[in-house]
Amino acid sequence: MKREDIVSILQAYKAGSLPEGEALDKLAEMPFEEMRFAEIDHHRELRQGMPEVIYAAGKTPEQVRDIFASLYAHSEGNLLATRATREHYEKVLEKVPEAQFDEMARAVYLDRDKRIMRDETHNILIMTAGTSDVPVAEEARLTAYLFGNSVHTCYDCGVAGIHRLFAHLPEIKAANVIIVIAGMEGALASVVGGLTNKPVIAVPTSVGYGASFQGVAALLSMLNSCAMGVSVVNIDNGFGAGALASKINKLR
Structure with a gap:
């Protein structure tokens, strides 16, 4: 879940425009999202600095697509699905057209930090x-x-x-x-x-x-x-x- 979403809920609660019960309900929904075939950990980015990484092997292209799309909507960092196939990638493109596929790495990914300055000394x-x-x-x-x-x-x-x-x-x-x-x-x-x-x-x-x-x-x-x-x-x-x-x- 994006940090600003949590901040927005807390600010609304403090301002009195969001009742305590509703604020708690919204925050309770954020840690993970229940899907029919997966429970997506949206708080992982807050805890570890990177959204949940998808292990695509054994998942259908549709499942990878829907998980990837949910992570895309609820996170700020880069996204990665490992051990993915081109079939997985083509399905992901239906909902996240910016996604890319690295055939050698067998990964579908989204690089949101293309312009980041990386530390060459480390x-x-x-x-x-x-x-x-x-x-x-x-x-x-x-x-x-x-x-x-x-x-x-x-x-x-x-x-x-x-x-x-x-x-x-x-x-x-x-x-x-x-x-x-x-x-x-x-x-x-x-x-x-x-x-x-x-x-x-x-x-x-x-x-x-x-x-x-x-x-x-x-x-x-x-x-x-x-x-x-x-x-x-x-x-x-x-x-x-x-x-x-x-x-x-x-x-x-």
């Missing part, structure tokens, strides 16, 4: 071991960007050709938070963690042959990293990494 760096990891990286990049951060990327610089990684040492040193995304054995996170004193968020991906077990091998490798300051999110969870990196970046 940037998030996203690195991938290989090109196959880029879809997860793009989800992380778009998430961090929509959360108001300056984001840089270095893709396909894994340990199989480690000289490629060393070529990006200036970017590693300049970053405030680093997201490292890798499948296979997930070794890149440990190497980067050993090269920097900045927080490293490791994202295992489901990229790899049979014994990688759809990302479990990389996950366990990253959890067992001996490099100091490496945290780990779930397999293929680019959104979670982008959101966490944003919170860390804004604290530092």
